[in-house]
Amino acid sequence: MIETLQQGSSYAADIDGLIILVAVLSGFWFFVAQGVFFWLIFRYRAKPGKKSKYVTGREKHLTRWISFPHGLVLVCDVFIIVASVNVWYNVKQRLPEADRVVRITGQQWAWTFQHPGSDGELDTEDDIYAVNELHVEVDKTYHFHLEARDVMHSFSVPVFRLKQDAIPGRSIMGWFRPTLIGEFDVQCAEICGIGHGVMAARIFITDEAQRAAWVTQNTPNR
Amino acid sequence: MSAKPIATTRSATGIPTGRLAVWWLLASEVVIFGGLLGSYIMHRVGHPEWAEAAAHTQVWFGAFNTLVLLTSSFTAVLAHQAAESGQGKKAAKFLVMTMGGALTFLLVKSIEWTIEISHGYTITTNTFWSFYYTAAGLHGLHVIAGAIIMGFIAVDAWRGRELQRVELIGIYWHFVDLVWIFLFPLLYIAK
Amino acid sequence: MVEATVEVRHAQHEVHEHHGPQGVLKYLWSTDHKVISMQYLFTGMFMAVVGGFMAYVFRMQLAFPGSSVPGFGIVSPGEYNSLVTNHGSIMIFWVAMPVLIAAFGNFLIPLMIGADDMVFPRINRLSFQVFFISALVILGSLFVEGGGFGGAWTAYPPLSAKGVYNQTPLGATLWLIGVTLEFVAFLLGGINFITTLMNARAPGMKAYDIPMVCWMIVIASILFMLSVGPLIAGAVMLLFDQTLGTGFYDPATGGDPVLWQHLFWFFGHPEVYVVMLPAIGITIDIVATFARKKLFGYKLMLYTTVATGVLSFFVWAHHQFISGIDPRMANVFMVTTLLISVPIAELMFVIIATLYGGSIRLATPMLWALAFIAEFLIGGVTGIFLGASGADIYFHDTYFVLAHFHYTFFPIAIIGTFAGLTYWFPKMFGKMMSDKLGKIHFWGTIIPFNFIFIPLFVLGMGGQHRRIYNFQHFPDLAGADFQRLRIIATVALLVMLAFQLVFFYNFIRSLLRGEKAPKNPWNANTLEWTTESPPPHGNWPPDQMPKVYRGPYEYGRPDRESDFWPQDEPA
Numbered sequence: 001m002i003e004t005l006q007q008g009s010s011y012a013a014d015i016d017g018l019i020i021l022v023a024v025l026s027g028f029w030f031f032v033a034q035g036v037f038f039w040l041i042f043r044y045r046a047k048p049g050k051k052s053k054y055v056t057g058r059e060k061h062l063t064r065w066i067s068f069p070h071g072l073v074l075v076c077d078v079f080i081i082v083a084s085v086n087v088w089y090n091v092k093q094r095l096p097e098a099d100r101v102v103r104i105t106g107q108q109w110a111w112t113f114q115h116p117g118s119d120g121e122l123d124t125e126d127d128i129y130a131v132n133e134l135h136v137e138v139d140k141t142y143h144f145h146l147e148a149r150d151v152m153h154s155f156s157v158p159v160f161r162l163k164q165d166a167i168p169g170r171s172i173m174g175w176f177r178p179t180l181i182g183e184f185d186v187q188c189a190e191i192c193g194i195g196h197g198v199m200a201a202r203i204f205i206t207d208e209a210q211r212a213a214w215v216t217q218n219t220p221n222r
Numbered sequence: 223m224s225a226k227p228i229a230t231t232r233s234a235t236g237i238p239t240g241r242l243a244v245w246w247l248l249a250s251e252v253v254i255f256g257g258l259l260g261s262y263i264m265h266r267v268g269h270p271e272w273a274e275a276a277a278h279t280q281v282w283f284g285a286f287n288t289l290v291l292l293t294s295s296f297t298a299v300l301a302h303q304a305a306e307s308g309q310g311k312k313a314a315k316f317l318v319m320t321m322g323g324a325l326t327f328l329l330v331k332s333i334e335w336t337i338e339i340s341h342g343y344t345i346t347t348n349t350f351w352s353f354y355y356t357a358a359g360l361h362g363l364h365v366i367a368g369a370i371i372m373g374f375i376a377v378d379a380w381r382g383r384e385l386q387r388v389e390l391i392g393i394y395w396h397f398v399d400l401v402w403i404f405l406f407p408l409l410y411i412a413k
Numbered sequence: 414m415v416e417a418t419v420e421v422r423h424a425q426h427e428v429h430e431h432h433g434p435q436g437v438l439k440y441l442w443s444t445d446h447k448v449i450s451m452q453y454l455f456t457g458m459f460m461a462v463v464g465g466f467m468a469y470v471f472r473m474q475l476a477f478p479g480s481s482v483p484g485f486g487i488v489s490p491g492e493y494n495s496l497v498t499n500h501g502s503i504m505i506f507w508v509a510m511p512v513l514i515a516a517f518g519n520f521l522i523p524l525m526i527g528a529d530d531m532v533f534p535r536i537n538r539l540s541f542q543v544f545f546i547s548a549l550v551i552l553g554s555l556f557v558e559g560g561g562f563g564g565a566w567t568a569y570p571p572l573s574a575k576g577v578y579n580q581t582p583l584g585a586t587l588w589l590i591g592v593t594l595e596f597v598a599f600l601l602g603g604i605n606f607i608t609t610l611m612n613a614r615a616p617g618m619k620a621y622d623i624p625m626v627c628w629m630i631v632i633a634s635i636l637f638m639l640s641v642g643p644l645i646a647g648a649v650m651l652l653f654d655q656t657l658g659t660g661f662y663d664p665a666t667g668g669d670p671v672l673w674q675h676l677f678w679f680f681g682h683p684e685v686y687v688v689m690l691p692a693i694g695i696t697i698d699i700v701a702t703f704a705r706k707k708l709f710g711y712k713l714m715l716y717t718t719v720a721t722g723v724l725s726f727f728v729w730a731h732h733q734f735i736s737g738i739d740p741r742m743a744n745v746f747m748v749t750t751l752l753i754s755v756p757i758a759e760l761m762f763v764i765i766a767t768l769y770g771g772s773i774r775l776a777t778p779m780l781w782a783l784a785f786i787a788e789f790l791i792g793g794v795t796g797i798f799l800g801a802s803g804a805d806i807y808f809h810d811t812y813f814v815l816a817h818f819h820y821t822f823f824p825i826a827i828i829g830t831f832a833g834l835t836y837w838f839p840k841m842f843g844k845m846m847s848d849k850l851g852k853i854h855f856w857g858t859i860i861p862f863n864f865i866f867i868p869l870f871v872l873g874m875g876g877q878h879r880r881i882y883n884f885q886h887f888p889d890l891a892g893a894d895f896q897r898l899r900i901i902a903t904v905a906l907l908v909m910l911a912f913q914l915v916f917f918y919n920f921i922r923s924l925l926r927g928e929k930a931p932k933n934p935w936n937a938n939t940l941e942w943t944t945e946s947p948p949p950h951g952n953w954p955p956d957q958m959p960k961v962y963r964g965p966y967e968y969g970r971p972d973r974e975s976d977f978w979p980q981d982e983p984a
Contacts, residue, residue: 005876005889018803026794029758033765033790040768041783044704045775051976052705052969053770057713062769066710066762073758077751080801085744087803092740108578151572152670154735154810158876158889161807165736167671168571169664172737185889187878189810191565193578194491197881202888227951228958229528229613239532242608250600250638257643257679261650261661261672269667345659349667352659356649 008159008184008205010177011091015161018080018087025076029069091162095175098143102134106146106153106166106188109195117219128218132201134186137211141177154189157203163189178205244390248397251364255401258360259408262353266412275350276412278343283334284410287327288402294323295399298392301379305388310379313388317376320395324369331362354409361405364398444534445950449541450519451841456548457512460503463552467500469910471882476896476903478883491580493882494563499555501566502588505688506595507548509826513691514599514637515544517833518606518630520841524941525624527615527959527981529951531605540601547594554587562588565880567677570662570670574654586655593648596641603634615940615981617961621711622980624939624965628715629694633687636722640683647676674736678729685821686725690718692829696782697764698965699836702937703779704771705976707966710763717756717763724753734802735809743802750800757793761786772969772976776935777851781832784859785824792820795870813873816866823862831858831916838920839934843946844927850919857912864905868898938979939965 007013044052055062103114103122113134117126122145128135136142146155148166156163157176164174186201206214233239266272301316335355345355372391378384440448466484473480474488481487488496519537523530531537555561562584564573573589576582610623610631650661651673660666662673701708708714730738730746764786773779795817798804808814831854838846877890884890884899933942940959944952953959959981967978 005874015803015807018801019798019807022798022801022804026797030790030794033761034787037765037768037783037786037790040765040771041773041775044768044771044773046772050772051971052772054969054971055707055709055770057708057710062766063710066713066759066766069762070755070759074755077755080797081748081751084747084801084803088740088743088747088806091803091806092735092743151578152569156810156878158807163735163806163809167664167737169670170737185876185887187876187881187887189878190569191494191572191880193572194494194563194580196494197490197883198886200886227528227530227532227534228955229523229530229609230532232528232613234612234614234618237612239608239612242611243533243604246604246607246638247600250603250642253639253642254645255642257676258646258649260643261646261676264672265667265669345653345657349660352650352653352661356653356659360646360649 006159006180006182007161008157008178008180008182009162010179011087012159012161012179014087014090018083021083022080025080029073029076032069092174095143095173096141096177098175099140100137100142101145102136102142103145103147104134104155104166105149106155106192106199107149108151108193109188109199111155111186111188111199111201113201115215118215126219128215128220130218132186134201134203135211135214136178136203136205138178138181138205138207141175143173143175146172146174151192152190153192153199156187156189157184158187159184159203165190181205181207238386240386240390241393244393248394251397251401255357255360255404258353258357259404262357262408265349265353266408269350272348272350273412275343275348276409278338278341279354279410280334280337281410283330284406287330287334288406290323290327290330291399291402294320294327295396297323298395302389302392305379305385308382308385310382310385313385314376314380317372317379317388317391321369321372321376324365324372327365328362331358357405357409361398361401364401368394368398442538444530444538446519446523446531446534446537447841447948449537450516452541453511453519453544454516456545457508457516460507460511460548464500464503464508465910465913467496467503468906471496471500472903472906474882475884476900478885488882490882491560491563494565494880495555495561495581495584497880498563498565498588499551499561502592503551504822504826505566505684506592507551509688509822510595510599511544512830513688513695513826513833514606514630514633515541515602517626517691517695517837518602518634520837521624521941522606522609522627522630523613524840524944524948524952525627525939525965526610526613526618527940527953527961528609528613529953529955529958532609532613533605536601537605540598540605543594543601544598547591547598550587550594551591554584554591557583557587559583567681568651568673569677570651570654570673573673574651574662576655582655586652589648589652589655593645593652596645596648599634599637600641603638606631606634607638615959615961618980621715622961622964625697625708625711625714626691626694629690629697629718632718632722633690636683636690636725637687640680640687640726643676644680647673671733671737674733675729678732679726681732682729683722683725685818686722688825689821690722692785692825692832693718693760693764695829695833695836696785697767698939699778699782699832700764700767701966701968702836702935703776703782704768704773705968706767706769706771707964707968708763709766709769711964711966713763714760717760720756721753721760724749724756728753731800731802731805734805747800747802751797754793754797754800761790761793770969777846777848777855778832778836778935780852780855781828781835784855785828785832788820788828788859788862789824792817792822792824795820808873810878811873812869812877812879815879816869816873819866819869823866827858831855834920836935837941838923839930840941840946840948842924842927843930844923845930845934846923846927847919850915854912854915854919857915858909861905861909861912865902865909868902872898933979936977938967938977940980943979943981 105112111132113130115128116122146166148168153166160176162176184203186203188199297316297319301313304312343351345352375387375391470482470485473482559581563581564579572578579585653659654661660668662668662670728750731750734743835851930946961980962984969976
């Protein structure tokens with residue numbers, strides 16, 4: 001199913017790449033282990049008159065079959081660690097310079113998205129508040145300020161491969177850069193009560209022109 | 223009542239089974255109090271303003287109670303010594319003294335808490351006081367439970383029975399004392 | 414001479430009386446480890462039916478949203494949350510732990526070490542009584558006003574701390590009390606298991622002569638005792654937040670919701686090894702018996718298990734990668750998490766290697782033990798995706814996680830249990846189970862199991878999140894191909910549940926009319942097979958307690974005609 005879920009952010013491909021790396025490495029060991037396992041069951045099934053071998057586990061030529069894979073597994077782990085540190089650093093530890101900003105507030109049971117108006121600044125009079133609708137522009141780097149009003153929530157945009165828990169009493173900053181125009185799901189990824197399942201929001205990724213039009217249409221009148 | 227199983231009389235490690243059990247019990251208790259006090263310390267480090275709240279604890283009462291508990295640990299040691307030489311009645315007397323220490327501790331704590339509550343410092347006043355009452359309260363529950371079990375062991379010891387248990391309740395009592403030795407500076411003194 | 418012997422026998426008999434209470438009281442007040450193990454077993458099996466029923470209800474809701482579920486009715490969003498919360502809690506705390514640790518531990522440890530009971534029989538009885546009360550409390554919590562707690566088995570505050578948020582305040586408090594009582598019961602039980610294994614072994618049984626399942630249960634008890642403390646402290650704090658209005662986890666009063674997460678997962682992660690170890694121990698003992706093989710590396714298995722146990726204390730925050738912890742900390746936990754896969758992989762390799770050179774008989778217990786290995790491999794491997802923090806950004810809180818832990822928990826709690834039950838049923842109840850019905854039940858469980866959870870992996874990869882009662886609200890997830898997968902999973906569950914009737918039928922029929930079991934139907938080496946099936950009170954006559962002369966896995970020795978060598982047979 002992952003191929004049907006498009007890559008909508010600048011780091012979605014990185015995350016998918018890491019997933020594929022883990023799949024290849026762990027998949028290899030998985031099939032080797034299962035293969036050896038089923039072969040041994042077949043090869044050493046009980047036969048009349050044939051007694052089992054007495055193996056103490058100290059036979060070097062046999063323990064090699066364990067210690068060698070053991071070492072290789074460790075090497076595979078190192079590859080995965082390096083790849084994961086890279087991806088994690090890029091998404092969670094660094095904050096590239098922002099073109100745009102947005103404030104996201106989760107509460108029981110809706111998302112409020114505070115978009116700056118044409119002045120580009122949050123907390124000014126022309127800010128556009130939308131409930132359950134996040135409007136962003138393609139190919140622009142966004143900083144988000146994530147907050148929760150009551151209990152834990154979690155902002156999840158599967159098409160971005162992004163997720164971040166929202167903690168009451170804190171404002172957590174992160175970033176994303178949309179790369180795909182379209183309309184996609186936003187889910188709450190932390191159980192937040194009876195309405196957790198209806199906290200569905202939508203993200204609308206548009207080009208510059210559509211964005212300008214939306215801002216003009218929705219800027220509050222004074 | 224059926225007699226003890228053969229299992230209880232064996233000792234493949236050479237260590238008496240009762241003592242092993244008490245040490246494992248204490249290991250689990252250490253993690254319980256460790257978790258609670260660790261959480262408190264993490265909070266405290268992040269909230270320097272709690273020092274102001276801590277200044278309202280009754281340090282002299284706390285200090286007196288520390289002395290009481292230390293003395294009661296001493297009488298517990300004396301009880302153990304008496305039990306080792308088979309003097310059940312003497313061991314029982316020292317155990318009763320230890321229980322007296324426990325009672326004194328609880329009495330002093332009741333007075334102390336009454337004073338604090340009457341000054342408006344309750345468990346919901348702020349999170350410092352929540353930790354204060356929870357930690358001291360959990361400790362107090364362990365004092366009560368220990369004193370009750372000590373009573374049963376003292377009755378048996380008076381009758382010359384199960385003298386090996388005097389040492390075991392003593393080990394538990396030292397632990398209860400030790401927890402207080404940590405609590406006192408963390409809750410009362412730390413600025 | 415004869416009189417003196419008779420006198421000695423009488424004296425011994427008086428000192429070591431093996432009389433328990435009689436009649437119905439026998440079952441209520443018995444301190445016999447075997448009776449207590451049955452109490453745990455049957456309570457656990459009952460709770461499994463409750464937990465399984467909950468799974469049936471919520472999976473029906475997911476496959477046919479909004480429809481009335483037969484036997485339950487329409488599932489409201491609040492009820493859905495309560496169902497998933499209590500399904501998880503019940504399966505871990507009131508099924509896996511009592512059956513794998515308390516039932517098997519209580520039954521097997523004294524028998525396998527050649528003792529007549531646990532060292533503290535009355536504390537043993539107390540531990541069951543506390544456990545039983547905890548079960549009543551959690552069941553009671555489902556019927557109080559507001560319904561059962563609905564904040565997930567992880568109970569994150571502030572949701573779990575305030576009734577105004579979770580709308581199940583009474584259920585939430587009862588849930589917390591039930592869980593805490595269960596912890597106390599297992600602390601009490603654990604002390605018994607550990608000290609009994611350490612001290613009450615038969616003469617001649619050295620440390621490396623102990624059967625692996627006993628080691629595993631005791632190491633699991635140690636892990637439990639050392640990890641649950643902070644959560645007990647945390648639970649007291651949560652209880653006070655719920656009932657007294659304190660603010661330990663409330664940011665408005667200087668508290669921290671993330672503190673609970675750390676306290677919970679510091680226990681939560683070792684806990685999965687607490688339940689895993691006994692299941693692996695059962696698997697190992699069954700593989701040795703039915704492959705007629707010494708373990709490929711007894712000491713290696715023991716050391717990797719201890720290594721896993723120690724490491725398990727250092728991985729907990731992989732459950733919290735994106736929860737708002739310092740992102741730099743995530744890297745540390747990612748490394749420890751990936752490292753812990755190494756000793757576990759090694760353990761699995763050594764178990765598989767034990768099959769080499771064997772003479773493998775595929776009786777029902779062996780089928781279960783082998784299925785454990787095959788299915789657990791899937792669970793273990795999918796855990797790597799989650800341990801890699803970068804990938805976890807995407808997978809956290811999705812059905813991928815759910816499928817991963819069911820591919821570990823199901824082998825542990827269900828496959829492990831059936832393996833142990835079919836293997837030790839003759840010893841426990843003195844009758845043989847039908848192997849034919851056992852095989853039907855086996856295939857009828859294993860095949861549907863995979864059809865439940867493979868679709869859930871796929872759904873998780875597609876971005877489907879957990880604890881949501883109706884995916885029709887999410888346009889990207891509401892499509893027909895997604896819904897088809899949900900229906901497949903639900904139908905597979907119904908099939909699997911139906912096949913459990915075969916087990917119950919086999920169980921009861923064998924109890925009532927099964928073939929009488931000999932002492933040692935499987936020709937195994939360990940001490941439990943040297944006494945009657947079922948063992949009498951005291952397990953062996955007091956003057957015939959076994960002595961041990963060798964390790965438990967001397968199978969297939971070339972210098973002997975027989976392919977097994979019981980531990981108690983003199984050289």
